[in-house]
Amino acid sequence: NAGVTQTPKFRVLKTGQxxxxxxxxxxxxxxxxxxxxDPGMGLRLIHYSVGEGTTAxxxxxxxxxxxxxxxxxxxxxLESAAPSQTSVYFCASSRSLNTDTQYFGPGxxxxxx
Amino acid sequence: xxxxxxxxxxxxxxxxxxxxxxxxxxSIFNTWLWYKQDPGEGPVLLIALYKAGELTSNGRLTxxxxxxxxxxxxxxxxSIPSDVGIYFCAGTGGTSYGKLTFGQGTILTVHP
Numbered sequence: 001n002a003g004v005t006q007t008p009k010f011r012v013l014k015t016g017q018x019x020x021x022x023x024x025x026x027x028x029x030x031x032x033x034x035x036x037x038d039p040g041m042g043l044r045l046i047h048y049s050v051g052e053g054t055t056a057x058x059x060x061x062x063x064x065x066x067x068x069x070x071x072x073x074x075x076x077x078l079e080s081a082a083p084s085q086t087s088v089y090f091c092a093s094s095r096s097l098n099t100d101t102q103y104f105g106p107g108x109x110x111x112x113x
Numbered sequence: 114x115x116x117x118x119x120x121x122x123x124x125x126x127x128x129x130x131x132x133x134x135x136x137x138x139x140s141i142f143n144t145w146l147w148y149k150q151d152p153g154e155g156p157v158l159l160i161a162l163y164k165a166g167e168l169t170s171n172g173r174l175t176x177x178x179x180x181x182x183x184x185x186x187x188x189x190x191x192s193i194p195s196d197v198g199i200y201f202c203a204g205t206g207g208t209s210y211g212k213l214t215f216g217q218g219t220i221l222t223v224h225p
Contacts, residue, residue: 004155033212040122042201042215043156058212090155101146102213104155 002026004105006091012111013081021076021108023091031094032074033058033102034066036087043090049074081112119202119216126192127224134219135186136202143206145178145185146213150199159200160187182206192223 004025013019023032030051035043035058045058049068063085065077074093078085088109092102119136126132136145144163148156160171162178162185169176175188185204189196202216 040217042117042119042217043203043213044215045212048212092155101158101161104157106153106155 004091004093004103006089006105006108008108009106010109012113013078014113015082017081018077018079019081019110020078021089021091021110023074023076023093023105024072025074025091025093025103026072027093027095027103028071029093029095029103030071031096032068033092033094034064034074034076035090035092036060036085037090037107038087046076046089081110083112086110086112117202117204117214117216119219121219122217123220123222125222125224128192128194130192132189132192132196132221133186134200134202135184136204136216137184138204138214139183141182141206142204142214143182144204145176146203146205147174147176147185147187148201148203150201150218152198156201189221192221194223194225197221197223 007022033048034046037043044060047066049055052071055066067075088107090107091105094102117136146161147159150156160176165182166180167178173190199218201218203213
């Protein structure tokens with residue numbers, strides 16, 4: 001039981017390049033989330049999903065797209081990376097949306113030059 | 114959107130000392146959560162609070178859900194070096210129902 005895993009762990013991009021971050025969970029959770037963490041700002045929700053095939057915008061969705069084709073996977077895409085997207089990205093999952101515990105992955109550190 | 118103000122931003126303490134940190138909100142939350150993040154890791158849930166006035170302990174950690182539902186605090190007693198990390202409060206409810214809003218975090222350093 002690996003919990004929540006993220007790939008890659010580190011990535012460096014040039015401005016304008018694209019990439020996809022992969023999140024996988026083996027807990028059969030319905031709900032999955034993508035956050036970004038920046039110094040002094042805590043974690044901010046980018047997008048989330050309430051089930052396979054569904055996605056919704058969070059607090060800071062601009063510049064990102066997501067897909068949830070399989071229940072266990074939640075992908076975060078950057079179509080044209082910008083330096084402002086340099087951050088640490090965390091994926092999380094939970095059984096339910098309202099009050100249940102969110103389990104976090106180890107994070108992906110992304111640098112955009 | 115809803116915001117949480119967490120304080121202090123950082124703390125430097127001696128091993129054995131007690132620690133207290135808190136979070137306040139401009140709006141009501143239905144759930145308060147406290148997470149700890151170790152360097153290079155994702156946040157891990159420490160304590161979850163679901164009712165106003167609730168006081169919950171987890172080992173040396175104690176957290177309370179404020180009566181007004183707009184605040185929460187976390188106490189750590191007899192700190193040890195492995196308590197080092199970033200502590201986040203998070204809440205859900207009100208206009209952000211179902212989605213966690215995080216505080217800015219408190220960076221805790223414990224000197225042996």
